[in-house]
Structure formats: structure tokens, C-alpha cells
Amino acid sequence: MKTARVLGLTAGALAVAHSLPALTSLGPVRPWVAPRLSGPGDPGHVALTFDDGPDPASTPKFLAELEKTGTKATFFLLGQMLIKAPELGRELVAAGHEVAVHGWAHRPLLIRSPRATRDDVRRARDLIASVTGEQPRWYRPPYGVLNAAALYAARENDLRTVLWTHWGQDWTARATADSVLRSVTRAPLAGGTVLLHDSDCTSAPLAWRSTLGALPRLLDLCAEQGLKVGPLREHGLVA
Structure with missing residues (x-):
């Protein structure tokens, strides 16, 4: 009976330990759960990042909008999207943007095995490097949900x-x-890492249009506050 109880407690503890990383996906608690992982950087800079592309239906529109102000950003790419639009991945790099790893498939890591997680990250990294000619430096897991396997794979x-x-x-x-801009600006932008989406592959259909509509207003606001907007490579991330 005692052995069974100990095993039960151990299993419960492991389950909790496995689930706690899901807290990293929750905006209000992330700065306390994972302050360094959240991406705080140079207080005079804002890191602009986009997830879930590249998408031929929407990413070119974001590139055109960013080009108006000469703004560069970091695009966290999905392998499943890049393999269908490799020329768009190359266009991102040619335009001076930074490419990073969002994984191969947009699936929660908590339902995947450690081996599957490692394969997912490796496949995406290898494809991004071979297609774009740029070795990615950053990784962001789907939904922002981390676990030990993902951190090790990175x-x-x-x-x-x-x-x-x-x-x-x-x-x-x-x-x-309007709602996108309100959400992004609920906290001071200085030194922040902003998450937006340039694709609706895992979002509501055409949700990217709201993001695109908010983007020029966000860039104007940063300029008014004297903040430089750019990719993660220029963000001076806290070690």
C-alpha cells in the first residue's frame, strides 16, 4: 500500500512537472514564470516578431508594409509552410529580415514525445538553413508551450x-x-518582444488582416516614443 502511494505521488509530481511549462503560454504570468525566456532586451528597442509563416496569401503584404518604413523583423517559420513556399523564405532573407524556428508542425509539445520534439526542431532548422542560406539562431515553440525536451532540442x-x-x-x-494594438500596448513597449502572426494557418480565417491593419499604427507609436523597432538579432537580449 505504501509503495503504491509513493508511486502515485511520484506519478502525480511528474505530471505536474510536465504540465507546468504550459504556463509559459499565458501572457499575464509569463514574465514571472520565465522572465528571461520572454525576450526582454535593450530598453530603447522593440523586437518585432511574426509566427506561423511563410504564407503566400499574407506574408508578402507584411513585407510590403514593413518596407515602407525600412523596418526589419524576425519571422518564426514553420517547416510545413516553408516547404510549400521556399521562394518566400528566400525573399524574407533577401529583404533583410531574420528567419527563426517555430518548428515543423504547429502542434502542442505536451502531447509529443521527446524524440518527436527533437525531430520537429531539427527538421525545421535544417530546412530553414538549406532554403534561405541563413542559419537560424532562435526558437519559439508552438503556442509558447515549453518542456524539457523542447529546451534540450533547442x-x-x-x-x-x-x-x-x-x-x-x-x-x-x-x-x-484596434484590439490588436490595444493588446500589444497594454504594457510599456520599451525593451519588449512583440508577438504577431503573418499567417492564419493556425488562426481564424483572414485573422492576419487585423494584424496588418494594426502594424503601421504600432510602428508609428514606437517612433513617437523614440523606440527603434527591429529583429531579435538587434535586441540585446538579456543573457
Whole structure:
């Protein structure tokens, strides 16, 4: 009976330990759960990042909008999207943007085995490097949900894991340009890492339009505050 109880407690503890990383996906608690992983950087800089591309239906529109101000960003790419639009991955790099790893498939890591997680990260990293000619430096897991296997896979592939300090909550059908901007600016932007989406492959159909509508207003606001906007490579991330 005692042995069974100990085993039960151990199993429960392991389950909790496995589930706790899911807290990294929750905006209000992330800075306390994973302050360094959230991506705080130079207080005079804002890191602009996009997830879930590249998408031929939407990513070119974001590139055109960013080009108007000469703004560069970091694009966290999915292997399943890049393999269908390799020329768009090359276009990102040619335009001076940074490419990073979002994994091969957009699936929660908590339902995947450690081996599957390692394969997912490696495949995506290898494809991004071979297609774009740029070796990615950063990794962001789907939904921002981390576990030990993901952190190990990132280190094994010479990637630094970065989540976000600000998000636009731009993936829902209810999102608007106004709501995206309000969400991103709920906290001071200085030194923040902003998460937006340039694709609706895992979002409500056409949700990216709200993000695109908010983008020029966000860039204007940063300029008014004297903040430089750019990719993670220029963010001076806290070690």
C-alpha cells in the first residue's frame, strides 16, 4: 500500500512537472514564470516578431508594409509552410529580415514525445538553413508551450529559445486592428518582444488582416516614443 502511494505521488509530481511549462503560454504570468525566456532586451528597442509563416496569401503584404518604413523583423517559420513556399523564405532573407524556428508542425509539445520534439526542431532548422542560406539562431515553440525536451532540442541545435513580452491576440475571429494594438500596448513597449502572426494557418480565417491593419499604427507609436523597432538579432537580449 505504501509503495503504491509513493508511486502515485511520484506519478502525480511528474505530471505536474510536465504540465507546468504550459504556463509559459499565458501572457499575464509569463514574465514571472520565465522572465528571461520572454525576450526582454535593450530598453530603447522593440523586437518585432511574426509566427506561423511563410504564407503566400499574407506574408508578402507584411513585407510590403514593413518596407515602407525600412523596418526589419524576425519571422518564426514553420517547416510545413516553408516547404510549400521556399521562394518566400528566400525573399524574407533577401529583404533583410531574420528567419527563426517555430518548428515543423504547429502542434502542442505536451502531447509529443521527446524524440518527436527533437525531430520537429531539427527538421525545421535544417530546412530553414538549406532554403534561405541563413542559419537560424532562435526558437519559439508552438503556442509558447515549453518542456524539457523542447529546451534540450533547442540547445542541441544551437538555438536560443525566445517567447514574448507582448502579444496582439490576433488569432481570433473577433480580433480587429484596434484590439490588436490595444493588446500589444497594454504594457510599456520599451525593451519588449512583440508577438504577431503573418499567417492564419493556425488562426481564424483572414485573422492576419487585423494584424496588418494594426502594424503601421504600432510602428508609428514606437517612433513617437523614440523606440527603434527591429529583429531579435538587434535586441540585446538579456543573457
